[in-house]
Amino acid sequence: MSHKLTDGGQVMHVGTLARVEGEGAMHIEYHDGVVTDVQLRIYEPPRFYEAFLRGRAHTEPPDITARICGICPVAYQTSACWAIEDACGVEVPEEIASMRRLLYCGEWIESHALHVFLLHAPDFLGYDGAIEMAADHPDVVERGLRIKKAGNDLMEVVGGRSIHPVNVRVGGFYRMPSREELRSVRGRVERARDDAMATVQLVAGFDFPDMEQPYEYLSLRAEQGYPIEAGSVVTSSGGAFAVRDFPSHVREFHVEHSNALHARLDGSPEPYVVGPLARYSLNSDRLSDAARAAASAAGLGPVCRNPFRSIVVRAVELVEACTEALRIIDGWSDGVAPSVPVPPRAGEGFGASEAPRGTLFHRYVLDDEGIIRDAQIVPPTSQNQASVEADLRRLVEAWSDLDDHALQHRCEQAIRNYDPCISCATHFLDLTVDRR
């Protein structure tokens, strides 16, 4: 919806953003091509996770925080496990970390396929949604659903189910999947990798508005390989710090129009970005050969600053996740203990992983019986809110000559570039929310 203001300005307002996870609205006011107000309004109701985690046992966050998000529950489970194990001074063996990575690959495959094919591609191909798109491009939609299913199948084998997996515990897993079980999904993951390669080619051919993003990027970086389930923090301006220092670099603050906290990096008023673009730009040297070749064939350099091209980066990450999953499956041998004991002790612990949408940070304070006294969760979409708004501002100013309909559509597309997960972002503790 768009209307004129009495002073000659214009307002563009979309009350319910479609094809995003959760409930949000977009509100933009502009005057002679100059934007006076931009708000990504998050009206998704707060659910107060950080409040009710207090008083729970240190074994409970993997099951409880999974429920923050049905699309990336493994991200929550993984960051929670790292943080609690850190608080208790336990380091899990390499095999358990590998199995976490494998489960996480399943989530990347499922979530990225959902976004690339069902949520984002319809913007580029000119449809309201994937079901409408399927009438003209059945092969494209079928390919997307096939990749998505392979991700879900992988999560089911490792985690028991794809939404809120049951097999994850602090210290590892309840039961290790056997080599035979893992082999049972191998063929589907291999096909998904081939489908993902074809996807990179397909989306690289889309039309992208010319727009470069000047913002700081933040991502994890691992000792080896592309960052998925773990790493320490790096930024595009050369910053590097341990996960436990995240709270001293990233400060959250509350703005009136959003039920999700915004975030600032090192006190800078400029937005920073987490997610596929940041991850890729800070780690493209760490991609597998297959994913690097796909990226290069798609015309991606080592750094990507056009948010509209995030769909290409997601497709490259699909190749990476499938390749990694196959590597872990092929190298797996039975006989690994599913978990290590994590006896409680008083302390503070920190954990982070790369959710499909970007860096997800958890912090817990435990008492000597393992009861949680304080919990803090910083989800990726909160961190990206400021850059979404900055993109909208730039976009409206650059394309003010477009008609209302085209401009509104492009703005919606700019929001979907971030694959925002609004359910994730809205969970904070502060009860004094002013929603007016």
Next chain:
Amino acid sequence: MSLDASHGSEHVQAHRGRPTLAVWKFASCDGCQLTLLNCEDELIPLAGAMDIAYFPEATRAVVEGPYDVSLVEGSITTPEELERIQHVREVSRRLITIGACATAGGIQALRNFGDVAQFRSIVYAHPEYLATLSRSTPVSAHVAVDFELRGCPIDKHQLLEVLAASLQGRTPRIPSYSVCVECKRRGSVCVTVAHGTPCLGPVTHAGCGALCPTFDRGCYGCFGPQDTPNTMSIAARLTELGMSEPEVVRIFRTFNAASEPFRRESERHETATREVTP
């Protein structure tokens, strides 16, 4: 699949070929509506059998109501949601809740217990100040519900069964017995009997396929209480297996904490230390 239009608003059928489906979201994690998109093999055939008329997570297109079938995810937690659920009821011929939030208030209903502790002697000091309600409630607390599908998250096969039953105008075949029945059928070894692992299977509604025991884990009650749960008996068994009173409170107080049998049992074990409240 064909819709039996013998009951409900026939005018809906009069001007549309296919029955219409709407998907609504309240306070929730998106997982239950994602279950619909996770029907990878069935999604396109489903879109052929039903007109997906309102589903913002999947499409920008909106077909005006009324709708033949509405799926509702999420619990009621804000004044705006109180109004919106009335609207959803008005425009829906059949209203089906999907998941623990819509059916039992979800994990966000843990606030219901927190408020009791925190504001014990204060009667809502500033209700107008909070845009969020002090309690998270299921959809059935506000409007008539035609069917409640359990689970955190729901099971995809059960969702397809409920949709097929709606199209065919019959009662969904969703058994209300306990997880134990599914576990026996599956041939799993009882984790409590064999290993002394605490398990809520005997009091929990079937639907997940008795997943946790196949991963050497006790049931933790995602699907909420079964029809006739003997929670007192299972709580006594949990205590015998070594669980402390606060642990018994917590195991009943998760995604279906506000369901009547689980709420009552958790309160029975609440100690003076109030370990479980924020």
